[in-house]
Amino acid sequence: METLGRVWNRLSIRRPTLAVSEPPIEEEDDVTPEKTQEVFQMFNGKPRRKSETFHHNSRVVLNQLQNHPPRNSTQSPQRRHRMSENSLDNSRNTLFQNSTDTNIFADGEDAHRDMNVPACSNEEERVNPPRRNSLFVKRGSLTMEPITKVDLEEVYTVNKQLGTGRFGYIKLAEHKESKLRIAIKFFPRPQTKQADFVREYNYSFFLCPHPNIIDTYAKMYQSSDDTAFFFVQEFCPKASLREAVEATNQAGIGEANTKKVFAAVLSAIEFMHDENLVHRNLKAENILIFDAHDYGKVKVTDFGLTRKVDTTVKYLEYVNNYHAAELCDTVVNEKLVVNKSTDIWALGIIFFYCMKGKFPWQKASIMCKPYWEWEQWLKRKNPALPKKFNPFSEKALKLFKKSLTPRFKDRWTAKDMRKCLAKEKLLKSVKRPDDEYYVMIDTVSRPRPSAASSSGEKVETAVVPVEQGKRKSTLQQWISSTLTAMAEISEQVVSARDD
Numbered sequence: 008m009e010t011l012g013r014v015w016n017r018l019s020i021r022r023p024t025l026a027v028s029e030p031p032i033e034e035e036d037d038v039t040p041e042k043t044q045e046v047f048q049m050f051n052g053k054p055r056r057k058s059e060t061f062h063h064n065s066r067v068v069l070n071q072l073q074n075h076p077p078r079n080s081t082q083s084p085q086r087r088h089r090m091s092e093n094s095l096d097n098s099r100n101t102l103f104q105n106s107t108d109t110n111i112f113a114d115g116e117d118a119h120r121d122m123n124v125p126a127c128s129n130e131e132e133r134v135n136p137p138r139r140n141s142l143f144v145k146r147g148s149l150t151m152e153p154i155t156k157v158d159l160e161e162v163y164t165v166n167k168q169l170g171t172g173r174f175g176y177i178k179l180a181e182h183k184e185s186k187l188r189i190a191i192k193f194f195p196r197p198q199t200k201q202a203d204f205v206r207e208y209n210y211s212f213f214l215c216p217h218p219n220i221i222d223t224y225a226k227m228y229q230s231s232d233d234t235a236f237f238f239v240q241e242f243c244p245k246a247s248l249r250e251a252v253e254a255t256n257q258a259g260i261g262e263a264n265t266k267k268v269f270a271a272v273l274s275a276i277e278f279m280h281d282e283n284l285v286h287r288n289l290k291a292e293n294i295l296i297f298d299a300h301d302y303g304k305v306k307v308t309d310f311g312l313t314r315k316v317d318t319t320v321k322y323l324e325y326v327n328n329y330h331a332a333e334l335c336d337t338v339v340n341e342k343l344v345v346n347k348s349t350d351i352w353a354l355g356i357i358f359f360y361c362m363k364g365k366f367p368w369q370k371a372s373i374m375c376k377p378y379w380e381w382e383q384w385l386k387r388k389n390p391a392l393p394k395k396f397n398p399f400s401e402k403a404l405k406l407f408k409k410s411l412t413p414r415f416k417d418r419w420t421a422k423d424m425r426k427c428l429a430k431e432k433l434l435k436s437v438k439r440p441d442d443e444y445y446v447m448i449d450t451v452s453r454p455r456p457s458a459a460s461s462s463g464e465k466v467e468t469a470v471v472p473v474e475q476g477k478r479k480s481t482l483q484q485w486i487s488s489t490l491t492a493m494a495e496i497s498e499q500v501v502s503a504r505d506d
């Protein structure tokens with residue numbers, strides 16, 4: 008809960024702009040007045056958490072949205088601390104110059120005011136931003152902050168492509184003035200509808216105060232030649248979880264690292280789920296690892312498919328390894344109701360992928376044999392657990408049963424998963440086959456003491472303890488030395504026979 012407290016504090020500092028979006032292109036949201044207010048409702052719902060911190064902080068956000076000064080004023084030590092402590096904010100203030108604002112809805116009175124935006128040139132105004140007059144709260148109408156036209160080349164040096172997806176692409180760039188390295192997410196026009204771009208920006212921006220969610224800078228942009236919309240995010244200098252796992256050559260990242268990754272990811276997803284939002288595109292590619300070795304800083308990204316729970320959407324043709332069974336059985340354009348359980352399934356797949364370095368199956372359909380075998384075991388139609396699950400402990404198997412189950416109502420919550428992963432051992436602690444080989448080779452390669460064997464005493468095998476990491480190479484050394492010894496013995500036997 009401490010984390011959530013920090014998150015809401017950051018939200019109160021950022022003073023998010025109220026904005027809602029129109030129904031998406033490829034999906035048909037059920038557009039009731041409640042559902043178009045999804046972003047607002049993230050903050051306006053009945054307090055669900057019991058802790059005082061949450062009540063206090065959600066109140067701060069709500070107060071801001073309703074144009075009341077927060078209970079602790081903008082001059083709170085917390086706020087001042089962040090402003091002085093975080094030099095990034097200053098860089099952000101200078102990030103977006105040389106731009107012309109275009110207010111889509113021409114709501115002049117709702118002009119965007121954010122500490123991260125250079126519009127607050129005056130220091131007094133920057134420290135004490137004027138109250139925002141939210142048309143949305145007053146009228147519940149569709150409104151959004153302006154999209155700013157920017158001459159990309161004037162403001163940024165755009166470098167290599169970092170990644171590409173179905174809806175856009177991400178490029179590494181440097182903000183010329185601040186020399187800050189950033190990631191720009193582009194949405195090509197006219198393929199991308201403005202409503203989809205705005206929605207993704209809104210979710211990214213509103214959720215980003217969470218420490219395990221990628222940081223998104225305030226403001227939406229449009230290139231001056233009208234070829235793309237874009238927004239700016241922090242740059243992840245290392246890799247995605249997908250790249251990290253692929254680099255292990257199908258060995259997986261190990262239990263300790265998997266636990267670290269999941270502590271971060273589950274914290275982010277629990278936060279989203281508590282706000283009744285479903286990510287809907289959880290995959291290793293959308294989990295960014297910021298440090299090369301210890302998985303200490305991990306963040307979730309890509310909120311393009313994020314929707315509120317119970318939104319009705321149309322199913323897209325695209326199926327991937329992470330899709331839950333109910334999605335794989337759906338036909339194109341069939342209507343689906345957004346549910347948190349699809350994220351839980353994806354997390355089960357990511358867990359397997361981290362531990363084993365490969366996916367359990369290509370598609371969660373009975374037409375795919377590995378999945379069929381799992382389902383047969385799950386439904387107790389076949390008592391034999393598929394071999395690939397053998398190394399996992401009972402607790403880890405329970406996690407799989409409660410995430411990779413076609414009965415979506417039986418799936419765990421993110422909190423259940425977090426508890427299990429934090430507390431339990433995930434791999435069986437059994438004697439590894441290596442140990443047996445090791446003993447056997449040791450017996451062969453060490454000459455038995457003749458006195459002991461001739462007197463019929465039990466021969467003890469001297470097993471030299473080997474460090475876990477060295478086991479394989481030591482085993483190889485034993486094999487080669489044993490083979491050499493055996494070759495020598497057989498040579499001696501042959502020459503003795505010949506003699």
Ligand SMILES: Nc1ncnc2c1ncn2[C@@H]1O[C@H](COP(=O)(O)OP(=O)(O)OP(=O)(O)O)[C@@H](O)[C@H]1O
Pocket residue numbers: 169170171172173174175176177190221240241242243244247288292293295308309311
């Ligand atoms: N901030 C960042 N820093 C570095 N690399 C990033 C960053 N954001 C995204 N990437 C890389 O770009 C890839 C694509 O990004 P992203 O998933 O946001 O795009 P998308 O178009 O929404 O993709 P999708 O097809 O999953 O919807 C990611 O897998 C990641 O490797």
